Amino acid sequence: MSQYLAPGVYVEEVPSAIKPIAGVGTSTAGFVGVVADTVTMPLLPGRSGLKDDGTPEPAHFATVAPVGEAQLVDGWETFKTLFGDIQPGNSTLAHAVYGFFNNGGGRCWITRVAPAAEGDTDTGADQLETDLIAALETFTAIDEIALVAIPGAVSDAVQSAILDHCENQYLQDRFAILDGRRTDVPVPTKGDVQGGARDSSYGAIYYPWIDVGAKDAGGSTVFQPPSGHLAGVYARVDTERGVHKAPANEVIRGALGLEKLVSKQGQAGLNPDGINVIRRFDGNITVWGARTMAGAAQAEWRYISSRRVFNFLRESIDEGTQWAVFEPNAPEVWSKIRRNVGAFLTTVWSSGALLGNTPEQAFYIRCDETVNPAAVRDAGQLVVEVGVALVRPAEFVVFRISQWAGGVQ
Template sequence: MARLDYKAPGVYIEEIDRGSRPIEGVSTAVAGFVGFTEDIRGGAELYKPMLVTNWTQYLNYFARPQSDGYTDFNAYLPFAVYGYFMNGGGRCWITSIGTQLPTAVRPTTPEPTILQINGRGNRPSLLFTLRPEQAAGGPLNIVINDSGPRPLPEGTEGEPPPNTGEYFTIQISRGEEVLEQYENLTMNREPAAQTATYAVAASRNSMYVNVTDPSRSGSPLARRPANGQYELTIPIVPSSPDRFSQDIEGVRDDRTGVRGIFEIDEITMLACPDLMRAYEARVIDLDQVHYIMELMVSMCEGSASGDIPNPPNRMVLLDPPLESTKPQQVVEWLERFNRRSMFAALYYPWIKVGNPRDGGRPILVPPCGHMMGVWGRTDETRGVYKAPANEVPRGVIGLAYETNFREQELLNPLGINCIRNFPNRGIRIWGARTLVEPDKTEWRYISVRRLISYIEKSIELGTQWVVFEPNDEYLWSRVIRVVSNFLERLWREGALFGATPQQSFYVKCDEELNPEETRILGRLYVEVGVCPVRPAEFVIFRISQWNGFEGNEAE
């Protein structure tokens, strides 16, 4: 910036920033999932969100080692996350609400978590069990490294013992702190004392773990545990049915549950597929399901209590109960739920996908995860202004109900988006409406709601430099220029309707909006109006007969 004082004669070079600061569009396709997982490890925590960017990373956090990531009780979250990535989804945050369904009978002493480390031939070599008194301290890291035989005592003559490759080291740590370390270990149950120590015998006095040897036969080299870093996690105690609904809701300050995942600012779409799994298992009733759904919708809207001070840029995808199979049944369920919002979307019916835990046989799952993946794919290939409909959901092999045209005439006006099976065209998403009240036509479409949210959030983050600048005409003109450039870019991409930029948007920031009394209060008002494109939901061709000969005579 320019200096205000010049003391000595000379030539002064000054850099002056005269260009506008462009507004960069925010990400619109970051998902949030809440549900059951097979395991919780690798730094992930129960009820707390964890960032995942691909299916392999999901397995590292929420699946047992060498597992497919699904659960024995058919939790819906793994299917939803897999469908999300398959359909083009990118980043997502996952909150695990447990690794098994809540039960009325809670164990007095939880089952110990056993870490099995294999040797050659993928056969069990050592078993580590966390001591009960250490369960509250957090997970342990077990590191297996190469070692060798003990060297001969100083001054001893003779050949040192050969290194046969059977020797190893066990290091036990928590976080960055190394707790215990055992060296010169072997799987030989009767080693020479001056050469090495049997691994189980060496760790018998460990304060943190119990170590056992499950191997029955084989040489010490064949039974040697494989090198690597392993995690011994704390036993995960299932929630009780009477507390389960509260645990799903979570606590905002603790960053847990549904309230906690809303603290992740970048999330733009949310779903809780295992609400229906818990309902099916009679862990929660339908009213409790509706309470969690209403909570997610209200938090997307941004309540007056200030839970979400930022402009609303999130939507929640809801799933109807599986028992609401037929169109009239889903209508009756929606009437009972009776919650309308432009920040919610509902897809029907449930979809049929392959179940790896049942030999690939079909299983019906909620459609929310696959739909969010399609949202992400559409944002990437076309833009947030394109309605995420007339798209093929990947990985779907069937539907719980085949909706026809007349049945969709009942569902579509109510904001229920149908997934339909068309002859020779396959399964397609055939709806793009929000659950807004039917009379609020300006917010009827998902693409319009998400486009406006995208514009709001992008302008909010892209104009932070305005805060504390002098509130004068120069600042007003700069704000108008920056916001107009951003909106004109959207118009050129096809997001705004109009033959010219002037027809598609306007930006106003002048003395009429900012009189002296508001400037004294330190406020700057900017008014922005946009004309978003809307999907061609109803395509009507008006066809009539035309007599070309008579028409020519008339001329």
């Protein structure tokens, strides 16, 4: 406390009790993909690519990004500088990242792995899976990542590892976008598309693969995994509508066709199992599913928007209330927390993410002696209980139509 010795007027700056909570980002993606050491890299700015005698000058070209190090990519030109333009040595990852930016993505982190070694096919595939899984660890310390995908990886081991990464108790702020398996069966089932990957509310899976105009040497279409494009759709919807809007009934930009056309009847056998189908409507390739991979025991997390809104709320409140750590555990601090969290949730409610005609109907916050009795305070804990009413997507819009004789009803 300040000491006042001489008579006079003293003006002091007093810290405000209001410490605004800012909403965290929800659309930065993390991609893991294969890029060969031998990919053709672009010229560095202002370089000719040739020595004075007209022979090639390797030092004039960009160097491919190192294996196992996450790289920040903020646009397609940055990707080309780090990993090369679309070509055989990087095609799956490059098409996915191009689709991400083309569909509305703005920032992503990319970790490169080397291709499988030639020779023993089984050993090479096993090593590649191991490398892909290990690369996920490079995203752990990058707090802004909210979406995770390994385009084209459909094995149980890799997809389960992506889900494990997103469910990590120290993270739980990111969501997995998985590619469904390719299948030629007339009526695919959950097992055909998802394989043995486990259920989880922290991920969504999409089927079928898409045509983006890629061709092989013989001119045949090379279908691409949809996860990169879907990450861009998520980002676009987050920007235009908000994270509470399901990333569905949205056109995939750059998609020209589908590897398999699924009818409404065919989707009826996939949708209840959490397989999000991509369908063609009037020439547009459209995302026509909004479910997570949560099983029947997690019905409250059935929809992608529900899980992602909770991730957003949890991370925003976490980051916005760090100031309370080591503060005196007393009513004054409890009041500040209620005020700050309440202001944040009121903003979330006004954006349409919470259900209710008033903030009081949309959420509640409890931080008082009822949740912080002496035993809790003695343990060094300060408990805040928050309840929110989520808005869920109208997955089934039902009109009931009947004949009417007319007149007054």
